[in-house]
Amino acid sequence: MWLEIGIVAAIVVLYIATFALNKKTPIPEDCLELIDEATCGACNNYSCSVKQDFSTIKEDLHEQLEIEQLKEDN
Amino acid sequence: MSITVFFVAIISSMLINNVILLRFLGICPFLGVSKKTETAVGMSAAVMFVMVVASIVTYLLYYYVLEPNGITYISTIAFILIIASLVQLVEIFLKRVSKKLYKSLGIYLPLITTNCAILGVAEIIIANNYPSDYGVLQGLYVAATTAFGTALGFALVIFAFSSIRERLDSADVPEAWKGAPISLVIAGIMALAFLGLGGIV
Secondary structure, three states, X not given: OHHHHHHHHHHHHHHHHHHXXXXXXXXXXXXXXXXXXXXHHOOOOOOOOOOOOHHHHHHHHHHHHHHHHHHHHO | OOHHHHHHHHHHHHHHOOOOOOOOOOHHHHHHOXXXXXXXXXXXXXXXXXHHXXXXXXXXXXXHHHOOOOOHXXXXXHHHHHHHHHHHHHHHHHHHOOXXXXXXXXXXXXXXXXOHHHHHHHHHHHHHOOHHHHOHHHHHHHHHHHHHHHHHHHHHHHHHHHHHHHHHOOOOOOHHHOOHHHHHHHHHHHHHHHHOOOOOO
Protein backbone atom coordinates (compact mmCIF):
# COMPACT_ATOMS: atom_id res chain seq x y z
CA MET A 1 0.00 0.00 0.00
CA TRP A 2 2.71 2.46 1.04
CA LEU A 3 4.80 1.58 -2.00
CA GLU A 4 2.01 2.60 -4.40
CA ILE A 5 1.44 5.85 -2.51
CA GLY A 6 5.18 6.48 -2.48
CA ILE A 7 5.56 5.93 -6.24
CA VAL A 8 2.56 8.09 -7.14
CA ALA A 9 3.71 10.81 -4.72
CA ALA A 10 7.22 10.70 -6.24
CA ILE A 11 5.83 11.11 -9.76
CA VAL A 12 3.51 13.94 -8.63
CA VAL A 13 6.49 15.72 -7.05
CA LEU A 14 8.45 15.15 -10.27
CA TYR A 15 5.63 16.70 -12.28
CA ILE A 16 5.29 19.73 -9.97
CA ALA A 17 9.07 20.25 -10.06
CA THR A 18 9.27 20.07 -13.86
CA PHE A 19 6.21 22.33 -14.20
CA ALA A 20 7.73 24.95 -11.87
CA LEU A 21 11.06 24.72 -13.64
CA ASN A 22 9.39 25.13 -17.02
CA LYS A 23 7.50 28.20 -15.79
CA LYS A 24 10.75 29.74 -14.59
CA THR A 25 12.52 29.13 -17.88
CA PRO A 26 11.96 32.19 -20.07
CA ILE A 27 10.50 31.77 -23.56
CA PRO A 28 12.97 32.85 -26.27
CA GLU A 29 12.02 36.39 -27.36
CA ASP A 30 11.60 35.63 -31.06
CA CYS A 31 9.06 32.87 -30.26
CA LEU A 32 6.52 35.02 -28.40
CA GLU A 33 4.47 36.02 -31.47
CA LEU A 34 4.31 32.42 -32.67
CA ILE A 35 2.49 31.37 -29.50
CA ASP A 36 -0.37 33.82 -30.18
CA GLU A 37 -0.65 32.69 -33.81
CA ALA A 38 -0.74 29.02 -32.86
CA THR A 39 -3.35 29.57 -30.16
CA CYS A 40 -5.60 31.28 -32.68
CA GLY A 41 -4.92 28.82 -35.48
CA ALA A 42 -5.67 25.79 -33.32
CA CYS A 43 -8.97 27.20 -32.05
CA ASN A 44 -12.16 25.57 -33.30
CA ASN A 45 -14.49 28.53 -32.79
CA TYR A 46 -15.89 29.19 -36.26
CA SER A 47 -17.85 32.26 -35.13
CA CYS A 48 -14.76 34.09 -33.80
CA SER A 49 -14.47 37.60 -35.20
CA VAL A 50 -10.70 37.74 -34.76
CA LYS A 51 -10.10 34.94 -37.20
CA GLN A 52 -10.00 35.54 -40.91
CA ASP A 53 -13.33 34.76 -42.52
CA PHE A 54 -13.39 31.81 -44.92
CA SER A 55 -15.20 33.90 -47.51
CA THR A 56 -12.32 36.41 -47.56
CA ILE A 57 -9.87 33.60 -48.20
CA LYS A 58 -12.06 32.37 -51.05
CA GLU A 59 -12.30 35.86 -52.55
CA ASP A 60 -8.52 36.26 -52.37
CA LEU A 61 -8.01 32.92 -54.11
CA HIS A 62 -10.52 33.75 -56.83
CA GLU A 63 -8.78 37.11 -57.40
CA GLN A 64 -5.43 35.34 -57.71
CA LEU A 65 -6.88 32.89 -60.20
CA GLU A 66 -8.37 35.72 -62.27
CA ILE A 67 -5.02 37.55 -62.32
CA GLU A 68 -3.25 34.36 -63.42
CA GLN A 69 -5.81 33.76 -66.15
CA LEU A 70 -5.42 37.34 -67.40
CA LYS A 71 -1.67 36.90 -67.50
CA GLU A 72 -2.03 33.69 -69.48
CA ASP A 73 -4.45 35.35 -71.94
CA ASN A 74 -2.05 38.24 -72.51
CA MET B 1 15.55 -10.85 -33.88
CA SER B 2 15.08 -10.25 -37.59
CA ILE B 3 14.47 -6.92 -39.29
CA THR B 4 11.03 -8.22 -40.38
CA VAL B 5 9.77 -7.74 -36.80
CA PHE B 6 10.55 -4.01 -36.96
CA PHE B 7 9.14 -3.69 -40.47
CA VAL B 8 5.89 -5.40 -39.44
CA ALA B 9 5.71 -3.25 -36.28
CA ILE B 10 6.01 -0.05 -38.33
CA ILE B 11 3.57 -1.03 -41.09
CA SER B 12 0.95 -2.44 -38.74
CA SER B 13 1.02 0.52 -36.34
CA MET B 14 1.21 3.10 -39.12
CA LEU B 15 -1.39 1.84 -41.60
CA ILE B 16 -3.34 -1.18 -40.37
CA ASN B 17 -4.00 -0.01 -36.82
CA ASN B 18 -3.80 3.71 -37.48
CA VAL B 19 -4.03 5.57 -34.20
CA ILE B 20 -6.46 8.24 -35.43
CA LEU B 21 -8.67 6.57 -38.00
CA LEU B 22 -8.92 3.05 -36.61
CA ARG B 23 -8.23 3.41 -32.89
CA PHE B 24 -9.92 6.84 -32.64
CA LEU B 25 -7.21 8.29 -30.40
CA GLY B 26 -5.83 11.81 -30.78
CA ILE B 27 -8.97 13.16 -32.42
CA CYS B 28 -8.55 16.59 -30.72
CA PRO B 29 -5.33 17.56 -32.55
CA PHE B 30 -6.62 15.78 -35.67
CA LEU B 31 -9.53 18.23 -35.89
CA GLY B 32 -8.03 21.19 -34.05
CA VAL B 33 -4.56 21.57 -35.55
CA SER B 34 -5.28 20.42 -39.09
CA LYS B 35 -6.51 23.66 -40.61
CA LYS B 36 -3.11 24.50 -42.04
CA THR B 37 -0.46 22.12 -43.34
CA GLU B 38 2.20 24.11 -41.49
CA THR B 39 0.63 23.57 -38.06
CA ALA B 40 -0.12 19.93 -38.88
CA VAL B 41 3.54 19.27 -39.67
CA GLY B 42 4.67 21.02 -36.46
CA MET B 43 2.23 19.05 -34.34
CA SER B 44 3.20 15.77 -36.02
CA ALA B 45 6.89 16.37 -35.35
CA ALA B 46 6.23 17.17 -31.69
CA VAL B 47 3.96 14.12 -31.30
CA MET B 48 6.56 11.91 -32.98
CA PHE B 49 9.26 13.03 -30.58
CA VAL B 50 7.18 12.80 -27.38
CA MET B 51 5.44 9.54 -28.37
CA VAL B 52 8.70 7.64 -28.85
CA VAL B 53 10.34 9.01 -25.69
CA ALA B 54 7.18 8.54 -23.58
CA SER B 55 6.74 4.97 -24.79
CA ILE B 56 10.31 4.09 -23.87
CA VAL B 57 10.06 5.68 -20.41
CA THR B 58 6.67 4.14 -19.59
CA TYR B 59 7.84 0.72 -20.83
CA LEU B 60 10.87 0.84 -18.56
CA LEU B 61 8.78 2.08 -15.61
CA TYR B 62 6.26 -0.71 -16.10
CA TYR B 63 8.67 -3.61 -16.49
CA TYR B 64 11.36 -2.50 -14.02
CA VAL B 65 9.28 -0.85 -11.27
CA LEU B 66 5.55 -1.59 -11.44
CA GLU B 67 5.51 -5.24 -12.50
CA PRO B 68 8.24 -6.56 -10.16
CA ASN B 69 6.42 -4.93 -7.22
CA GLY B 70 2.99 -6.19 -8.31
CA ILE B 71 1.47 -2.73 -8.56
CA THR B 72 0.59 -2.64 -12.25
CA TYR B 73 -2.88 -1.29 -11.45
CA ILE B 74 -1.42 2.19 -10.90
CA SER B 75 0.10 2.17 -14.40
CA THR B 76 -2.45 4.54 -15.98
CA ILE B 77 -2.07 7.29 -13.38
CA ALA B 78 1.70 6.82 -13.37
CA PHE B 79 1.82 7.04 -17.19
CA ILE B 80 -0.29 10.23 -17.25
CA LEU B 81 2.04 11.93 -14.78
CA ILE B 82 5.17 10.63 -16.51
CA ILE B 83 3.96 11.92 -19.90
CA ALA B 84 3.05 15.32 -18.42
CA SER B 85 6.46 15.58 -16.73
CA LEU B 86 8.21 14.48 -19.89
CA VAL B 87 6.49 17.16 -21.94
CA GLN B 88 7.61 19.79 -19.41
CA LEU B 89 11.18 18.50 -19.52
CA VAL B 90 11.24 18.46 -23.32
CA GLU B 91 9.94 22.04 -23.35
CA ILE B 92 12.64 23.21 -20.91
CA PHE B 93 15.28 21.44 -22.97
CA LEU B 94 14.12 23.06 -26.19
CA LYS B 95 13.87 26.51 -24.59
CA ARG B 96 17.42 26.32 -23.30
CA VAL B 97 19.26 24.31 -25.92
CA SER B 98 17.60 24.69 -29.29
CA LYS B 99 15.67 27.90 -29.90
CA LYS B 100 15.22 26.96 -33.53
CA LEU B 101 13.56 23.66 -32.63
CA TYR B 102 11.46 25.38 -29.96
CA LYS B 103 10.26 27.82 -32.59
CA SER B 104 8.92 24.97 -34.70
CA LEU B 105 7.82 22.48 -32.03
CA GLY B 106 7.56 24.39 -28.74
CA ILE B 107 4.11 25.85 -29.25
CA TYR B 108 2.59 22.42 -29.83
CA LEU B 109 4.21 20.75 -26.85
CA PRO B 110 1.67 21.84 -24.17
CA LEU B 111 -1.11 20.46 -26.37
CA ILE B 112 0.54 17.04 -26.33
CA THR B 113 0.03 16.69 -22.55
CA THR B 114 -3.67 16.24 -23.23
CA ASN B 115 -3.20 14.11 -26.35
CA CYS B 116 -4.74 10.75 -25.54
CA ALA B 117 -2.83 9.12 -28.42
CA ILE B 118 0.39 9.31 -26.37
CA LEU B 119 -1.18 7.58 -23.36
CA GLY B 120 -3.04 5.20 -25.66
CA VAL B 121 0.16 4.05 -27.38
CA ALA B 122 1.91 3.55 -24.02
CA GLU B 123 -1.01 1.38 -22.85
CA ILE B 124 -1.21 -0.54 -26.15
CA ILE B 125 2.51 -1.34 -25.96
CA ILE B 126 2.06 -2.72 -22.44
CA ALA B 127 -1.02 -4.68 -23.55
CA ASN B 128 0.94 -6.25 -26.43
CA ASN B 129 3.27 -7.79 -23.82
CA TYR B 130 6.45 -7.76 -25.93
CA PRO B 131 8.70 -9.23 -23.17
CA SER B 132 6.89 -12.57 -23.44
CA ASP B 133 8.02 -12.89 -27.09
CA TYR B 134 11.34 -11.02 -27.18
CA GLY B 135 12.48 -10.48 -23.58
CA VAL B 136 12.38 -7.15 -21.76
CA LEU B 137 15.34 -5.48 -23.48
CA GLN B 138 14.62 -6.59 -27.03
CA GLY B 139 10.95 -5.90 -26.41
CA LEU B 140 11.97 -2.30 -25.75
CA TYR B 141 13.27 -1.99 -29.33
CA VAL B 142 9.99 -3.35 -30.70
CA ALA B 143 8.04 -1.01 -28.41
CA ALA B 144 10.05 2.01 -29.58
CA THR B 145 9.54 0.94 -33.22
CA THR B 146 5.81 0.54 -32.65
CA ALA B 147 5.66 4.02 -31.09
CA PHE B 148 7.59 5.45 -34.05
CA GLY B 149 5.28 3.71 -36.53
CA THR B 150 2.22 4.99 -34.69
CA ALA B 151 3.61 8.52 -34.76
CA LEU B 152 4.28 8.15 -38.51
CA GLY B 153 0.67 7.07 -38.99
CA PHE B 154 -0.49 10.07 -36.97
CA ALA B 155 1.66 12.38 -39.11
CA LEU B 156 0.49 10.82 -42.37
CA VAL B 157 -3.20 11.18 -41.54
CA ILE B 158 -3.03 14.66 -40.05
CA PHE B 159 -0.96 15.92 -43.01
CA ALA B 160 -3.35 14.42 -45.58
CA PHE B 161 -6.35 15.80 -43.70
CA SER B 162 -4.83 19.30 -43.42
CA SER B 163 -4.10 19.31 -47.16
CA ILE B 164 -7.73 18.43 -47.90
CA ARG B 165 -9.00 21.10 -45.49
CA GLU B 166 -6.79 23.73 -47.11
CA ARG B 167 -8.32 22.89 -50.50
CA LEU B 168 -11.79 22.98 -48.97
CA ASP B 169 -11.32 26.66 -48.13
CA SER B 170 -11.52 27.48 -51.83
CA ALA B 171 -14.21 24.86 -52.62
CA ASP B 172 -17.85 25.67 -53.05
CA VAL B 173 -19.23 23.87 -49.99
CA PRO B 174 -22.94 24.30 -49.13
CA GLU B 175 -23.46 26.68 -46.20
CA ALA B 176 -24.79 23.98 -43.85
CA TRP B 177 -21.78 21.74 -44.52
CA LYS B 178 -19.09 24.36 -43.98
CA GLY B 179 -16.53 23.84 -41.22
CA ALA B 180 -16.91 20.86 -38.89
CA PRO B 181 -19.60 18.85 -40.80
CA ILE B 182 -17.66 18.50 -44.05
CA SER B 183 -14.44 17.84 -42.09
CA LEU B 184 -16.08 14.98 -40.21
CA VAL B 185 -17.47 13.49 -43.42
CA ILE B 186 -13.98 13.56 -44.93
CA ALA B 187 -12.53 11.98 -41.77
CA GLY B 188 -15.12 9.20 -42.10
CA ILE B 189 -14.22 8.55 -45.73
CA MET B 190 -10.53 8.47 -44.81
CA ALA B 191 -11.27 5.97 -42.02
CA LEU B 192 -13.10 3.74 -44.53
CA ALA B 193 -10.12 3.93 -46.88
CA PHE B 194 -7.76 2.89 -44.08
CA LEU B 195 -10.10 0.06 -43.10
CA GLY B 196 -9.37 -1.44 -46.52
CA LEU B 197 -5.71 -1.88 -45.52
CA GLY B 198 -6.64 -4.44 -42.84
CA GLY B 199 -5.15 -7.88 -43.43
CA ILE B 200 -2.04 -6.74 -45.30
CA VAL B 201 0.31 -8.02 -42.59
